[in-house]
Amino acid sequence: MDSSVPLQKLTTLHQTLHLLHHRNKNQHRLTKWYKYFSEFRRHSQKLISEAQNYISARNLSKKSKFTEAAEVKLKGRLEFCCSMVERWYFAFSTVVADNQYASLGLMLIGCLARFQSVTRDLCDEYGFEIEVLGDETMNEAGEVPVLQAEQEGAKEDDLGEIISREDVVEGFDDSVLVQDETPPDVKSEKKKKRKKAEEEIVVEEVTPEKRQKKKKKRKKGDAFDDLFGSLI
Numbered sequence: 001m002d003s004s005v006p007l008q009k010l011t012t013l014h015q016t017l018h019l020l021h022h023r024n025k026n027q028h029r030l031t032k033w034y035k036y037f038s039e040f041r042r043h044s045q046k047l048i049s050e051a052q053n054y055i056s057a058r059n060l061s062k063k064s065k066f067t068e069a070a071e072v073k074l075k076g077r078l079e080f081c082c083s084m085v086e087r088w089y090f091a092f093s094t095v096v097a098d099n100q101y102a103s104l105g106l107m108l109i110g111c112l113a114r115f116q117s118v119t120r121d122l123c124d125e126y127g128f129e130i131e132v133l134g135d136e137t138m139n140e141a142g143e144v145p146v147l148q149a150e151q152e153g154a155k156e157d158d159l160g161e162i163i164s165r166e167d168v169v170e171g172f173d174d175s176v177l178v179q180d181e182t183p184p185d186v187k188s189e190k191k192k193k194r195k196k197a198e199e200e201i202v203v204e205e206v207t208p209e210k211r212q213k214k215k216k217k218r219k220k221g222d223a224f225d226d227l228f229g230s231l232i
Helices: 004-028 032-060 065-097 099-126 135-156 165-170 184-206 223-231
Strands: none
Touching: 004 032, 004 099, 032 065, 032 099, 065 099
16 A cells, blocks of 8 residues: 555545634534544644654654654554544534534544544554554444433423323213203293393384474564464
8 A cells, every 4th residue: 555545535634624623613612522623633633744754754764763753653643543533433423412413423423434544544554553443332432422312302302191092081070071951942942032132122222212392482573463474
């Protein structure tokens, strides 16, 4: 394998992490998981720098003290990163458990899986015997936060108790019911009487009072008025 291939993959991965940091730092920089993301991004950058130094020193001389020092630093960085993968995975799984940012959490876990693959390739390329966290172990670590979040959500949502129809019928008390045994004919007759009484009241209120006509008083006139008035 070409020694530059894992390093190129790691450089591409770090560019993706940098873009994620630039996009989400203002919104999520105060959350707990973002501290682990910053740590993951920072150590991936240091791993790139130390891998480049080791490759440059080894190309000059494989037995020099500079090559040995660069190898020790690179190996120590790889050991530290491999020991932190489980911790980072646990933090990113909590983001997946949050439905609001599940897509971001899946992106972080994908970057972490890519990082794990690159570290394994680096160890194989340089002959380092470092225990890399396997996929089965990562799955076991990742199940913890997701299951806890689901169980906590189930406790909060009280869906009640299922009651069958038979239980309702058996526990029903017949004495509570008050049946109206009045026959329908009596009800209709009472209703008619009530309606008739209301109509009579309305008629009495609407009928106008008789007005008394006032008689006009004739004015007293003279003899001519009496003469012509008799003719009329």
